[in-house]
Amino acid sequence: MVPGNINLTQLQTFLWVSSLRSFRKTAEKMNTTQPAISSRIARLEETLGVRLFERDTGFIHLTAKGLELLPYAEKLLRTSAMLVDKISHDEDFVGILRLGFSEAIVHTFLPEFLSGLHQKFPAIEIDLVVDTTPNLRKELIERAIDFALLMGPVTDFQIENHDLIEFDVIWAAAPSLQIETDRQLSLDELAASPLITYARNTRPYAELSRQLRKNTELPTRIYSSSSLAAIHRMALDGVGIANLPRQMIQADIVNGRLQEIQCVWHPPSLKFTASYPTEPYNPVTEKIVQHALDVTRDYRKQMESSASLVAPEK
Structure with missing residues (x-):
């Protein structure tokens, strides 16, 4: 077999396994079965003629050839995602996103955030996780969720943070x-x-x-x-x-x-961030960050307007 038989799904699977260090977790992330994940990796290894992962007493880690493939796979998937993002429309994006929220968000602007998200990405399924910031931080680092609005920032070199809103x-x-x-x-x-x-x-x-x-x-x-x-x-x-x-x-x-x-x-005050893993690259995540920034900007304006209406006369 020749390298031309490699497909993007195999490379995406490879990146998720290298990130999560687990075939089971990768299967959950990609909404498929563990045998399907194993099969994709096996076909990729067969095509390349090398072993990409070592499976030793329950632990999975990249081989030297796996480490060598990693930057190329990331670049190919990023280029593919950027191409799709450039050519297609937002409403064409499909898939499942697992989003995490601190409860303060639920009691303030979450309805506006979700309704706007549905309008922009009607084909994307949203799985909501409401939890404390320590738990959300752990799930972000473990890639159990794709994106979170939480008390941040998350101090991990693989997590990107965007300042969002501050609650008095x-x-x-x-x-x-x-x-x-x-x-x-x-x-x-x-x-x-x-x-x-x-x-x-x-x-x-x-x-x-x-x-x-x-x-x-x-x-x-x-x-x-x-x-x-x-x-x-x-x-x-x-x-x-x-x-x-x-x-x-x-x-x-x-x-x-x-x-x-x-x-x-x-x-x-409580400072909240929009935080997400930088790898594997997902173009939808950056769009969700911008949506969160837009929603919180409008929410701040509404709160400032409401506060001025109820402020006592001097």
């Missing part, structure tokens, strides 16, 4: 708790009530714990949750004082269901 985080409580709102409370005063915040393995929890250790003397009660919806519900029910993105609870502040509580320590 505030303290909020139900009026039934009768917390003073006309002055700044000390952390000791704030911590007289239970404090409701993000899960223990997140940055907001770590920063709150650090401030409490440094600046309070009395024992404190922290209720942590991986669900923003649960934190929101507990705040509305008067369980304690929660730190939540202002954009998520703006309507509750306006209608009086929640009150903003001032404190000498303000929770840091």
Whole structure:
């Protein structure tokens, strides 16, 4: 056989196996069976007359010839993808994309993001994953998801990050708790009530714990949750004082269901990024990043307009 018999599907399979180090995970990623993946690699190896992978006690790694093929395969697939991108229309793209979202995105601009995505890429199937940032970061690095909107950036040399949006985080409580709102409370005063915040393995929890250790003397009660919806519900029910993105609870502040509580320590804002693996190359991912940037720009304008309408007169 001659190299002319190589096809792009074989090269794409080769790149996914080299990235995921697993035939099973590659089969899941490419929506096919493990025997089909093995067959593609076997045909590619037969065509080239070399062994591309070593399979040793469950571990898969590239041989010297596999490493030699890697940049050529990446270049061929990138050129092919750029050609398709240049000639075809967005609505012609087909396939399955697994997208990950932090829950703050779900409660703010996710509907606009998804409706716009469907209009631009009607033939693409979307598999949504909503999880905490640490879990999403892990899935990105392992290539279990194709793209994520999360608290970033993700510090991995194979992940590209684009700054997306920043959410202001505030303290909020139900009026039934009768917390003073006309002055700044000390952390000791704030911590007289239970404090409701993000899960223990997140940055907001770590920063709150650090401030409490440094600046309070009395024992404190922290209720942590991986669900923003649960934190929101507990705040509305008067369980304690929660730190939540202002954009998520703006309507509750306006209608009086929640009150903003001032404190000498303000929770840091949450910075979100659009993050995705750079290899294997996928032209659709770059288009989704641009779509996310467009949606968040419009969302910021809407929030700024809403805030100006409800701002008190001076």
